Amino acid sequence: MSSDPGSTTVLQQQGFLPFLTARLAAVFAMQIQAVVVAWQVYDLTRQPxxxxxxxxxxxxxMLLLLLPAGDLADRHSRKKILWLSWAVQGLCSALLLGLSLNETPDVRHYYAVLVLFGCARAFTGPTLQSLLPQIVPRAQLARAIAVNSMIMKIAVIGGPLLGGILYALGGSLAYAVCLGCFLLALALLPMARVRFAGGARPLEATAWRRFTAGIGYIRSRPIILGAISLDLFAVLLGGVVALLPIYAQEVLMVGPEGLGALRSAIAIGALLMGMVLSTWSLSRRVGPAMFVAVMVFGVANLVFAFSTLFWLSFTALLVAGAADMISVYVRSTLIQxxxxxxxxxxxxxxxMLFIGSSNELGEFRAGTSAAWFGTVPAAVIGGVATLAVAGTWMWGFRSLLRVDRFSDVEPATGSAHRRQPA
Known part of the structure; x- marks a missing residue:
């Protein structure tokens, strides 16, 4: 890593700070709402x-609409799509506020609002990721991604905590705060100036060809395919988040307070590493750095699997979160x-489709493995599998391993869909 004073001006880029603040407000709203609506539905039903x-x-x-959302983001103004998406999410907060004020006992109304919320979120994800490179110059994109990831971790850590406090004061108040956050995001987003948008190019004639063009492009670029699939299988096979309640209760004997600390350890590690990456850019051997980060992630999860000491388990998860942040940082930058x-x-x-699915399926994998083999063996299997994936991908995606500088990576031109050697 090296400190580059010239690149510290990313926050001075016109539009980046309003974009960052708007996204922070929206993520806070989503994190608060996720906690509050889950607790409220459980309070109404008492059914897990x-x-x-x-x-x-x-x-x-989200699963059904992600590909059409990505196509729409490539054919229309991404800032307008994001604004409309946040507007619909703000509408959902207003609807949940109304249901809470009316003390609606039928949870089906809440589910209906959440379906609408999921539809809006499908358009938020790909639009957000593809809008950032239009706001900051290419030379500062890596640092912008690091700063963005670090700031988002603040919302991931603080949002659920604030949501719990607000729910204790009343569910209606929590939804009102969510609505206020979305309104703030809608007010700030127009200030995010788009200055680096690429020129429009002819798109495929049929909707199906447009939807699948993203998959075809990823398959043609081993660097992108390797980065996405490495992260996908590392999270799918190595994640231990679903096992934390069992570890807290039966292995570490720390109770719900300890469980909260364990869950926060991963996010805190990621936040601290994000602060490092936003100050000291990863300037050389970025490909090997991603593989090392995934292997450290696997080793840290193995340490957690065998640990019976709370402080050691907490530290292991802290390291795992920091390693995951490096992997996410490199992957996100290379893809863009x-x-x-x-x-x-x-x-x-x-x-997003792959990574989101890996999170969901990873928790399912961890739970079923624990049921079949036991909690500790399930965690051990996940850590070993992560190391095996890293080793296999180093052999199978040598072009990713050979990436030295971010500046060495360029978009495919002309033959964008022609497969390149790994």
Whole structure:
């Protein structure tokens, strides 16, 4: 890593600070709302299965709409799409506020609002990721991604905590705060000046060809395919978040307070590493750095798997969060730099589809493995599998391993869909 004083001016880029503040407000709203609506639905039903439906109501529409959302982001103004998406999410907060004020006992109304919320979120993800390179110059994109990731971790850590406090004061107040955050985001976003948008190019004639163009481009670029699939399988096979309640209760004997600390350790590690990356840029051997980060992630999860000491488990998760931040930072930067502007929406949509699915399926994998083999063996298997994936990908995606500087990565031109050697 090296400190580059010239690149510290990323916050002075016209439009970046309003974009960052708007996104922070929107993420705070989403994090608060996620906690409050889950607790409220459970309070109304007292059925654990109802919580599964809360997640399902949002995940299914996102899964179905991500690819069309990416196509739309490549054909129209990304800033306008993002504004409309946040507006619909703000409407959902207003609807939840109304349901809470009316003390509606039927949870189906909440599920209906969450389906609409999931539809809006499908358009938020790929638009956000593909809009940032239009706001900051290419030379400062890596630092902008690091700053953006660090700031978002603040919302991920503080949002649920604030949501719990607000819910204790009243669910209606929490939804009102969410609505206020979305309104703030809508007010700030127009100030995010788009200065680096690529020129429009002819798109495929049929909707199906447009939707699948992102997949085709990723397949043609081993660097992107390797980065996405490495992160996907590392999270799918190595994640331990779903096992934390069992570890807290049966292995570490720390109770709910300890569980909260364990869950926060991953985010705190990521936040601290984000602060480092936003100050000291990763200037050389970025490809090897991603593989090392994934291997450190696997080793840290192995330490956690065998640990019976709370402080050691907390430290292991802290290291795992920091390593994951390096992996996310490198992956996100490589994807943006290796993708032409007119393809970023669709490529980002595929990336979100894979990564989002790995999070959901990873928790399912961890839970079923714990049921079949036991909690500790399940965690051990995940850590070993992560190391095996890293080793296999180093051999299978040598072009990713050979990436030295971010500036070495360029979008494919002309033969964008012709497969390149790994």
């Amino acid at each position: 299965l109802a919580l599964a439906y809360v997640g399902l109501a949002q995940f299914i529409p 730099l290796a993708t032409p502007d007119e393809m970023r929406g669709r490529v980002s949509a595929v990336n």
